[in-house]
Amino acid sequence: MSTIQQDPGSFRDPLSKVFVGDGKVVRAFTDMGAKDIDAVWKKKSMQRALESGDLIESTIVEPSSVGLSAPWVSAMTHPLVPFISYPYEWTFSMLQDAALLQLKLSRAALTDGIGVKDATPYNVQFIGSRAQFIDAGSFEVRRKGDPWYGYQQFCEMFLYPLMLQGYLGVGFQQMLRGSVNGISIDTMRKLLPASVLHPRKGRLTHVVLHAAAQKRYADSNVDIKSQAAKSGLNAQVLDATMKKLEGIVAGINLGDKKSTWSEYSERGHYIESSLDEKQKFVRDAVASAPRKQVWDIGCNDGVFSRIASAHSDYVVAMDADPLVIDRLYNTLKAEKNEKILPLYVDLTDSGGGVGWRGQERPGIFNRGKPDIVMALAVIHHMAITFHVPLASQLDMFHDLSPELIIEMPHADDPMVKKLLTNKRDGIHDDFNLAEFERLLEARFTVKSKMLLSSGTRTIFYAIRK
Amino acid sequence: MFSYLDAASGSMIITAIAGGMAGLGVAVKMWTARVKSKITGKPMPEFDSSAEDDSSSSHD
Numbered sequence: 001m002s003t004i005q006q007d008p009g010s011f012r013d014p015l016s017k018v019f020v021g022d023g024k025v026v027r028a029f030t031d032m033g034a035k036d037i038d039a040v041w042k043k044k045s046m047q048r049a050l051e052s053g054d055l056i057e058s059t060i061v062e063p064s065s066v067g068l069s070a071p072w073v074s075a076m077t078h079p080l081v082p083f084i085s086y087p088y089e090w091t092f093s094m095l096q097d098a099a100l101l102q103l104k105l106s107r108a109a110l111t112d113g114i115g116v117k118d119a120t121p122y123n124v125q126f127i128g129s130r131a132q133f134i135d136a137g138s139f140e141v142r143r144k145g146d147p148w149y150g151y152q153q154f155c156e157m158f159l160y161p162l163m164l165q166g167y168l169g170v171g172f173q174q175m176l177r178g179s180v181n182g183i184s185i186d187t188m189r190k191l192l193p194a195s196v197l198h199p200r201k202g203r204l205t206h207v208v209l210h211a212a213a214q215k216r217y218a219d220s221n222v223d224i225k226s227q228a229a230k231s232g233l234n235a236q237v238l239d240a241t242m243k244k245l246e247g248i249v250a251g252i253n254l255g256d257k258k259s260t261w262s263e264y265s266e267r268g269h270y271i272e273s274s275l276d277e278k279q280k281f282v283r284d285a286v287a288s289a290p291r292k293q294v295w296d297i298g299c300n301d302g303v304f305s306r307i308a309s310a311h312s313d314y315v316v317a318m319d320a321d322p323l324v325i326d327r328l329y330n331t332l333k334a335e336k337n338e339k340i341l342p343l344y345v346d347l348t349d350s351g352g353g354v355g356w357r358g359q360e361r362p363g364i365f366n367r368g369k370p371d372i373v374m375a376l377a378v379i380h381h382m383a384i385t386f387h388v389p390l391a392s393q394l395d396m397f398h399d400l401s402p403e404l405i406i407e408m409p410h411a412d413d414p415m416v417k418k419l420l421t422n423k424r425d426g427i428h429d430d431f432n433l434a435e436f437e438r439l440l441e442a443r444f445t446v447k448s449k450m451l452l453s454s455g456t457r458t459i460f461y462a463i464r465k
Numbered sequence: 466m467f468s469y470l471d472a473a474s475g476s477m478i479i480t481a482i483a484g485g486m487a488g489l490g491v492a493v494k495m496w497t498a499r500v501k502s503k504i505t506g507k508p509m510p511e512f513d514s515s516a517e518d519d520s521s522s523s524h525d
Contacts, residue, residue, distance in 0.1 A: 147476075148480050151476050151477075152473055205479060205482060206479065206483065209479055210476065212475075213475030213478050213479055214475035214476065215475070217478075220474060222474065224474035224477050224478065225474075227499075228477050228491065230494075231481075231490075231491045232490060232491045233477070233481050236487060237480075237487045238484065240487050241480050241481075241483045241484040241485075244483055244484065
């Protein structure tokens with residue numbers, strides 16, 4: 001009896017589905033899908049992608065060996081991705097790298113007579129800082145005359161979000177979180193004006209003409225596919241298109257270089273003389289037992305993520321500032337770090353499930369269970385700036401993780417005072433150490449705590465009751 | 466053989482145009498064929514993809 005279950009997010013491709021369970025991921029193919037994958041799998045481009053790790057490790061197995069039967073005639077197993085992340089949690093550089101990977105694999109496939117069915121960033125995952133394509137079912141035998149089926153999707157889910165950020169300085173994440181289909185052609189046409197001072201490469205063709213062509217042929221029943229094929233729309237032309245897109249994507253730059261928290265570590269008023277003792281406290285707590293997964297909430301430049309990484313299998317490093325995460329990603333990427341996954345996550349607004357029935361892409365709390373959570377220099381921001389009560393924060397940590405390392409700034413901490421500057425007197429009087437300890441001890445057993453030498457912060461290591 | 470996404474007509478034309486010179490030739494041919502069809506009143510000849518299907522070999 002199979003204990004693997006179909007992934008709720010795997011339903012769009014009728015020829016292949018993903019099943020998860022028993023510590024593995026299985027991709028199963030129907031008869032038609034199996035014929036396609038059999039025909040393309042031994043090709044050089046596919047083997048190269050597997051060897052380089054651009055394509056997820058895949059082992060072809062008998063469906064019966066993983067508990068599957070008809071209509072599944074072929075199957076492959078993949079290793080579990082340590083933590084599934086979504087494009088709306090990625091930064092500019094991450095989406096850019098995912099886009100370049102999509103184009104690289106699509107171009108290589110074309111030279112082998114292979115087509116790629118789609119072009120969605122949901123087919124890419126990050127193993128730490130390394131982008132990897134995870135949808136082996138995306139590849140199919142390409143028939144002469146086939147267009148690039150994923151072109152519109154590539155624009156809406158990769159190119160337009162990057163243009164939005166790079167050309168307008170507007171973060172794409174909220175829009176991708178709002179729609180699993182990305183930014184529509186029509187929306188992008190309205191959002192992105194021309195600029196004489198700052199020419200926007202790719203705008204004319206991929207936005208303006210694309211929108212005009214869509215409008216022109218919206219109600220047309222002309223068989224454009226046949227016409228295009230007859231006129232010579234072949235693999236070479238599509239490869240030229242993809243090559244030019246590579247240039248456009250690689251040429252878009254993240255405009256903003258500074259944000260509220262990007263200079264955090266260097267800012268004088270917030271340099272902690274107690275950093276060393278805090279690091280030792282965190283190290284001792286994390287190293288007290290083997291950890292599979294650690295979440296570092298409010299990770300900033302990742303100092304504590306790195307400490308946790310030395311004593312755990314995998315760290316998910318989150319911060320509510322995308323620029324901070326973009327920097328961390330590029331640093332980790334330069335190191336080829338595959339143990340720390342940097343994500344742009346604002347826990348006060350992380351989003352729920354999106355897509356079909358709200359289950360296609362579940363919210364972050366339904367995608368992993370950390371063994372231990374670190375919340376360092378973060379709860380005062382959630383409490384005072386975003387008005388999430390301490391009790392509610394501790395309830396969330398209690399639901400999320402069996403262990404917690406948490407830093408509580410006291411009412412007289414300089415940053416707390418700063419956050420309270422323009423608040424009405426008295427509305428955050430319950431933000432104090434005594435109340436925090438009362439709430440914490442109602443939910444957790446405090447294993448150790450330390451007053452940092454700054455004298456205005458206490459750090460706790462606590463176990464869930 | 467079976468992409469589950471539709472290639473929208475407008476998007477298909479842009480994939481040709483965006484390919485530069487090679488693609489421009491495709492766009493011109495498509496436009497010329499449409500003009501000819503309109504002038505002569507004859508429908509455009511159909512493209513027989515199966516007859517040319519040797520996709521497992523190499524580029525087309």
